[in-house]
Amino acid sequence: MQKTTEYLRHHHGGDGDKAAEKTVQSYAKNHDADFRQFWDRHCAAHLSDQASVIDLGCGTGLWLNELAQTYPQAKLTGFELAPYMLKRMDNLATNVEIISDDLNNPTTELADNSVDIVLANLLIHELHQPVTLFCKLRRWLKPGGVFILCDMVRQPLADYLQHQYADIDLASQTPDYDVLVNAFQHFQEHNRYHPDDLIQLLQQCGFKIAAADTFKNGRAVRIAAISV
Numbered sequence: 545m546q547k548t549t550e551y552l553r554h555h556h557g558g559d560g561d562k563a564a565e566k567t568v569q570s571y572a573k574n575h576d577a578d579f580r581q582f583w584d585r586h587c588a589a590h591l592s593d594q595a596s597v598i599d600l601g602c603g604t605g606l607w608l609n610e611l612a613q614t615y616p617q618a619k620l621t622g623f624e625l626a627p628y629m630l631k632r633m634d635n636l637a638t639n640v641e642i643i644s645d646d647l648n649n650p651t652t653e654l655a656d657n658s659v660d661i662v663l664a665n666l667l668i669h670e671l672h673q674p675v676t677l678f679c680k681l682r683r684w685l686k687p688g689g690v691f692i693l694c695d696m697v698r699q700p701l702a703d704y705l706q707h708q709y710a711d712i713d714l715a716s717q718t719p720d721y722d723v724l725v726n727a728f729q730h731f732q733e734h735n736r737y738h739p740d741d742l743i744q745l746l747q748q749c750g751f752k753i754a755a756a757d758t759f760k761n762g763r764a765v766r767i768a769a770i771s772v
C-alpha cells in the first residue's frame with residue numbers, strides 16, 4: 545500500500561493537497577452532461593433506494609454525495625487510497641461509506657452478487673494492472689449489474705503534449721529538463737490502453753460489453769460492461 549501511495553502522489557504531481565483541490569475543481573468536467581447521459585442510459589434501471597453502488601477511486605466523494613441526494617437510503621460505497629483525498633472528504637452523506645484499500649489488489653471482501661452498479665471514473669489508468677479488480681467486480685456485481693469504466697486512452701504524443709503540456713516550447717534551445725521528464729513519464733502513465741484493450745480485458749474477465757463510446761476526439765472512452 546505504501547508503494548502505491550507514493551506512486552500516486554508522484555502521478556498526481558507531488559503535492560497531495562493541490563491534487564485533491566484539482567479533483568474538486570475537475571468534478572463538473574469529469575461528470576459533465578455527456579457523462580450523465582451515458583450514466584442514465586446504462587444505470588437508471590438499476591438505481592433505487594435499495595441499490596448498492598460503488599465508486600472506485602472516488603476522489604473526495606462528490607459523486608456519491610450527489611447520488612445520496614436522490615437516493616438517501618441506497619448503499620453508496622467509495623474506494624480510495626490517497627490520504628489527501630481521504631482528508632478532503634467532509635460532509636459525506638450518512639449513507640456514504642468510504643473504504644480505504646489499494647485497488648491494484650483489493651483486500652476488501654464484499655458478498656458475491658450484492659452490487660448493482662460500479663463506476664471507475666479515471667481510475668483504471670492509475671492501476672499497475674486492472675485484472676485483479678475486474679475479477680473481484682465480476683463476483684461482487686449481481687448478474688446483469690453494470691460496470692461503468694471511463695478513462696483516458698492511447699493517443700498520439702503530439703495530441704497529448706498539446707492538451708496537457710501546451711506551455712512547453714519544444715523549439716526552445718533549452719526546454720526545461722524536469723518538465724520534459726515529467727511530461728514523458730505522464731505520457732506513458734496516461735496512455736496505457738487502446739479502447740480495444742479495455743474491451744477485450746473486460747470480456748476475458750467475463751463481462752459483456754453493452755456500449756463503448758470514445759470522446760474527447762478519441763482521447764477517452766466510456767464503457768458500459770454487464771456482469772453475466
Ligand SMILES: C[S@@+](CC[C@H](N)C(=O)[O-])C[C@H]1O[C@@H](n2cnc3c(N)ncnc32)[C@H](O)[C@@H]1O
Pocket residue numbers: 548552567570571574600601602603604623624625626629645646647648664665666667670671
Ligand atoms: C483521476 S482521480 C479521479 C477521481 C474521481 N473518480 C473523479 O472522476 O473525479 C483517480 C482517483 O483514483 C484514486 N486511486 C488511484 N489508484 C488507486 C488505488 N490503487 N487504490 C485506490 N484508489 C486509487 C486516486 O487517489 C484518485 O482519487
